[in-house]
Amino acid sequence: MNTELIINIVLLAGCLLFSGIFSGSEVALFSLDPEKVRRRERKGFTNHYLRILLEYPKRLLVTLLIGNNIVNVAASILGVNLALIVAAEYKIDKDIALFAEISVLTVSLIFLSELTPKVIARKNPEKFAAIIAIPMYLAYSFLYPVAEGINEMLRLIFTKFKLNNSVSALKNDELRQLAQVGLERGTIEDNQQRIIDSFVDFRNKTVREIMKPRLDIIALDAEVTFTEVVEAIKKSGYSRLPVYRDDIDEIVGMVYSKDLLPFLKDERKLRAFSLLKVMRKVIFVPESKFISDLLKEFQEKKIHLAIVVDEYGGTSGLVTLEDVLEEVVGEIQDEFDKEVQQIIKVDKNRYIVSGSTSIDQLNKILPDGVIIPEEDYESVGGFILSQTENFPGKNYTFTFKDIKFKVTEIDNKRIKKVLVEIYETTASD
Incomplete structure (x- = not known):
């Protein structure tokens, strides 16, 4: 294999790689919430570059399109050159070599450089964006003059033909x-x-932020008896319970309380009862799925519940249609629900906060200018765990931005209650 052939193969592979990066970047970057990126800017150097990229979305889009087209054209030229080299090297007819090159390159561009990167970026936009932040910033800086020139040309065209370029979605x-x-x-x-x-x-919330965590899931072993199923449903108050085999990481279905009614009337059916035969199929969704997409899936499949899995395929939690709807209309209480107050005001500057309270809810009671950052945790309990290397015991206390946190109740390795005290100086600012 001659040197020219090797160089062409390496350059072509590089073009396909960069084409995939540009394609995936378009999906990942425009899936991010600029407001959230700005809040996290001080928490990681990649967020600084992401903030710059998202500051001018039109210019960014033009940059991505220019970069993608440049590498695609370069890939086409290299592909033709590679086909001619192979034809000469191995005595193949040029027309056959070119036809094969066009076929292989087209499939590669569509599947490897377009569809695959976009699917990956759509599923994990934040991770993908963090990986490509610096390369895209360099490309953005390099292509800035060209992108700015095209932007200016488009502006002149819109102005000349009096096209409406001012209408945009509200941020x-x-x-x-x-x-x-x-x-x-x-x-x-x-x-x-x-x-x-x-x-x-x-629009920007994921399933992980609203799901019922693994520890709170009430599930049934596939081998339990009819009586045990009925007792579990009565005790839990739920009409649907997950069914697992061996352990909760192997959920195999879902049992509905209404499907048990025929067994109460028929003794013969009751003797032959098997939970595996009664249960229904259950759907699995990743933690990173947007709840807006989950709502559509619930509507299309006419279901009300899904099992949430982590990146390793283990059971991470459970999410219901009610959980999704509550993100818009607030808590939905029925006659069987016990209302639990997440935040109880003790006096002017002190609050008793549940460990499961979301960071968003906590931030609403804090003084202006004091914000608990949203990172790899969604709850107050998760925030407290992030502040210590070991699991905190009862009365564990620390101060964050003039806000005192004290763990007051722990149950089975879970932080149940926290006393949040806002110092007078902070409260009066």
């Missing part, structure tokens, strides 16, 4: 501000403002 901050103004002027009510805020957050 999250703008929508919140409009809702706040409406509340202050009396045009909308408090509960309407809360729903608008919930809708704004809804």
